[in-house]
Amino acid sequence: MNYSERYLQTRARTESICYPLKTEDYVVQPIEDVSPPKWHLGHTTWFFETFILKPFLPGYNEYDVNYNYVFNSYYETIGSRVIRTDRGNLSRPSVEDIYNYRKHVDNAMLQLLQTSISEKIKELVLLGFNHEEQHQELLFTDIKYILGHNPLFPKYSEDAELGLKIPSGKNSMATIQEGIYEIGHKGDGFCFDNELGRHKYHLQGFHIAKDLVTNGEFLDFLNDGGYTSHQYWHAEGLNWVKTNNIQAPLYWHKIEGAWYHYTLGGLKPIPMDEALCHISFYEAAAYAAWKGMRLPTEFEWEVAASTFEWGHRWEWTNSAYLPYPGFMRAPGAVGEYNGKFMINQMVLRGASECTSPAHSRASYRNFFHPHLRWQFTGIRLAL
Amino acid sequence: MNYSERYLQTRARTESICYPLKTEDYVVQPIEDVSPPKWHLGHTTWFFETFILKPFLPGYNEYDVNYNYVFNSYYETIGSRVIRTDRGNLSRPSVEDIYNYRKHVDNAMLQLLQTSISEKIKELVLLGFNHEEQHQELLFTDIKYILGHNPLFPKYSEDAELGLKIPSGKNSMATIQEGIYEIGHKGDGFCFDNELGRHKYHLQGFHIAKDLVTNGEFLDFLNDGGYTSHQYWHAEGLNWVKTNNIQAPLYWHKIEGAWYHYTLGGLKPIPMDEALCHISFYEAAAYAAWKGMRLPTEFEWEVAASTFEWGHRWEWTNSAYLPYPGFMRAPGAVGEYNGKFMINQMVLRGASECTSPAHSRASYRNFFHPHLRWQFTGIRLAL
Amino acid sequence: MNYSERYLQTRARTESICYPLKTEDYVVQPIEDVSPPKWHLGHTTWFFETFILKPFLPGYNEYDVNYNYVFNSYYETIGSRVIRTDRGNLSRPSVEDIYNYRKHVDNAMLQLLQTSISEKIKELVLLGFNHEEQHQELLFTDIKYILGHNPLFPKYSEDAELGLKIPSGKNSMATIQEGIYEIGHKGDGFCFDNELGRHKYHLQGFHIAKDLVTNGEFLDFLNDGGYTSHQYWHAEGLNWVKTNNIQAPLYWHKIEGAWYHYTLGGLKPIPMDEALCHISFYEAAAYAAWKGMRLPTEFEWEVAASTFEWGHRWEWTNSAYLPYPGFMRAPGAVGEYNGKFMINQMVLRGASECTSPAHSRASYRNFFHPHLRWQFTGIRLAL
């Protein structure tokens, strides 16, 4: 596929995700971690405008100089920005304005992509695709949060979010032998800088579950008093449970004695044989401790990934998000992409049903703070 | 005017205030004190539905039982409600839904008002009118806050908010003699329960300014270091200044050495001979101390009101919001209207350019916490 | 009594209040409103040194220039100070250092007082006595808080804090006729600036209870679900109850089904026929509403004070702390004494068992924020 085609497809997919929304749904930001959908639409556009069009398309006419302030996410190099908690307070630019902004930038990008572009530009365009695809997943998770925390529980789409049924002959484990393995991205395809620096890693032998933990299995933990049994928890996790009065995974509701969860298709009874979703690292680690097991490290996961099916949940690992050997930040704003977040976050491996296809590879390193639950997270056990 | 006519006019005026808004403007809540315009539209409707239609219109069909939860403001008697800081996180009901809700309730109200209604219902309908008119003023102040805190400074309407020019022969004072005066609502017209209990009040003789303080006069205070001169401030006021880094009235911006302020007509140079607006009680009291004067009490204001022109600014008084002799809360939810706020708030007298006409009377008692500035507040000095 | 004698007696009484303390008790500050006893000892000394010795005693040798920073309470005129929440973090100056500081200042003060002092100095010395006497009461209330919030419940003194038994023929009311009364300090004795400006005040006729509310009466309110019945509460009061999980007056503990309270004499069963103590304005107002009555205004209280016995509890009134007609702050630091606190506080009238004798007069205006409970506060009803 050439760059123009992929550009069009990527941009169209973003807009199709927003198609079922009402204008009002584009605007709100119920918690700091969630961004308004219209912000995602504008920010991904600003990325192409700022890093590609303004430096590389001669005569490019900036759409609105103020948008730089509104749609910068965290790039300190580029200048001041609307602080993250304020995004949901901005009614303007309107949704219509932002779609016009997208058209303006799309036209200019297509003009540029029809010329013979340098390797440097190709690299940035590719980064732009991957950046927008990451925001496509965030659109799903943020829309779910926005609708799922509305007291009216509106549906996004009737047939959205089919769960992953775990086969009944489950609970079997794969075994990996002690040895030296290679970790990190291999080959020529695109990857993020945090996956680079393929290097040797020595692993002890270990076992890893072939299947994800189900809703029903987690309910056993809950019913066994798991949330109030301090011995299974990290001290910070227990504090998080108490401070936020956590009693179940995100989106779970007990209504007249039965368990329901909010899905993009509305409020539904929880299917107990499907893969658990929307738990924090703290809950994942506590569940593993309750089972007398543990979470895998990201290195174990990557080595063992060929032995199981994955791609339905982002899976918490017990690895902190840290640089691989030889990692260096790129100079300039693009270098702010990954390295500056390498503290106090945990690595997730895998992918989810909402992940863009180009983001499913065994070396992919996702990362979130340990208390966050609004991604499609799950648990795979190791021993 | 009969009840049906006034009902239609009141409801239409509310909607006409919202006419210049984009859908997105209806949704956001930048600070706790400001409510999203769509919430005002729904809440005033919920008031008629809850206190009049449900108890008094036989066979009335409630529009949506969940709306009770969404649009209750603070009536504990009626049940749980969306907490105030969460209002801006609700994308649904949509603006269209809420206009439909208004139509549904309007139809039922007109049906009821065409029958012969009891005195009790008349009293509640009148309260409903006055309640909605109060929210009309809040719509103006909240819309101003929403647009005025957007980095794009969008205009609400080109010709909105013409300032009050203070005549040049100003700074003259009216003199009121010591004596016993009557305070409180007089006559048969509508008033709120907090104005009732007309009673004798002994006043010392005093002087009161015939004109409001201008922007230019306040700028003298600012340029004289007024914001950092502790001797003019209440201790809590000084703390508020420091904590919030207050350096000028709300909506004032110094741009390349010149002072601008945001108005509903956009960002404009500050006219120095117009009445000052958007200051807190703390700033009003500090300004008065800097002038060697003071704010009037609400009793002084009411007695002197016939000696000056008023109605352009809500004017801070040095009276705390407390009950008049004989005040008793009405039983039930309607009784929650005023009495339960009689602590830690200061009384404002007068009215503003955004006040509904029926809310301009000398006995009217408005009240806000002393740090609030988003109302059209001003200063009148006394001695 | 001459000035030297009164100086010695005042200073000695302060130290005698601290006599039962251990060194450690002098140091801590469990909440912002409570100050460490050693701070009170130093601050009252700093007051004499700063306002009298340094300006008026030629050749006075300042004890330690750093103490100005440590012991300034809130006098902005005098310069920077340790913020109030940090007082409990200071282990130095030590208790011994502070007693030496007291001796140093006492010697100099006695030297000054044996000379012929001007009227200006006399006025300041008198203010110094009254200031220290106010801190004597605060020493009692702060010591009670420090010991009463220690899990070991140590006693201050075996025989401290004998309760006020309410006579059994109680619940009778005094009646005051409508009329014009005089309010404010009368005569030549010392008073604070906030009591001055004796002025006429018109009162409606009213009834006021001859006795204070008892522990047993308040327990009836509590047992009737008073703390969770929103209709009796100010909105801010209800919010305070919920946020702080308030379920009873301060120092009350339910232990194995029986009610105890901490007193300076230790943890003891609550005597139900004694005057209630340690309630906030919010609780006082809610109790009154539950009884179908109200709190008196400070004007009613002052006029009626001759008709009942008072002096055992500071009694919450329904008056905000505001200036009397003609009130002006004195220039300089001494002027910061009262006026700058005239916002968001409620007036208490009366006195408590811990009040210094010179502070019991009918015109005395005490004031606290409505949520505070660590003073010896009580309830007198009006109608």
Add this chain to the structure above:
Amino acid sequence: MNYSERYLQTRARTESICYPLKTEDYVVQPIEDVSPPKWHLGHTTWFFETFILKPFLPGYNEYDVNYNYVFNSYYETIGSRVIRTDRGNLSRPSVEDIYNYRKHVDNAMLQLLQTSISEKIKELVLLGFNHEEQHQELLFTDIKYILGHNPLFPKYSEDAELGLKIPSGKNSMATIQEGIYEIGHKGDGFCFDNELGRHKYHLQGFHIAKDLVTNGEFLDFLNDGGYTSHQYWHAEGLNWVKTNNIQAPLYWHKIEGAWYHYTLGGLKPIPMDEALCHISFYEAAAYAAWKGMRLPTEFEWEVAASTFEWGHRWEWTNSAYLPYPGFMRAPGAVGEYNGKFMINQMVLRGASECTSPAHSRASYRNFFHPHLRWQFTGIRLAL
């Protein structure tokens, strides 16, 4: 050395650290991370009483059942405890009471240690020694914080805290070859559970500095605008700098143009050729980035430790505190020692001048949150 002797020496060393303190210094807690010295004295005693005397000494007479509540630090298994921020609010038990408590427990411990004790008890006694030695270091760091944040800057001891002079022929690097190394505690001596599980680890080749970074070198970073250059910082680090207005290492003060730092010997000019101290992980990582280098991992550090002198500063590594392969929490309260903190903390290697001798070994893993600075932390660079 036998157990009785080591017991006596350990306990005596703790008390000797407190010898220069005044009673008041034992009581305060200026920030949550710092504990009052008297709490350390009581808590280390409570550890022996709770885990050894109560279960293993027949007929042991518990000193005071309430002390369990006061001196439990974080052992959820043992029951409720005074929350950490409240420790500085407790004036009782007094310092004298706590020394009596120590004597009571010491007598019982010596009685027990003179009998023939089981392996299980030996293990717990050894843990008790190491636990108390950890608190000895915390006593130094907490005392420094308490005195160093007092506006009078009192000295702990004239000759305390001699700095480490860095030799002038410095800045040389040791080189370690790529290969498989062994990580974790080796041999029979005592170690904590987090050091166990010696395992193979593959390392890339790397260079590591033989000397620590000096005050003068860090001042170059500061003078070069390092604290405001976002490109060197983690996003959370930059936020920490801005929120807390960080402009220099802890205890540094610029006075009339010259740099001073508070030491246990008082306020002194900063010796520029001595090892830098009291910086956060964020500052360490930003400094390394400014130098175009990085911090070593804990694995690199352990492997390279034989090539340089260490033991003067706890050295921040770029490794998160996570379990070694095979780590399992011990059951019961003792198992709460380490494992539950393995989230959101970074590993420090080395030791400091205040570290007890038994706590200097190459496999020792210290850990703190990345913003903390009150330990004697420093920087060693790697490449």
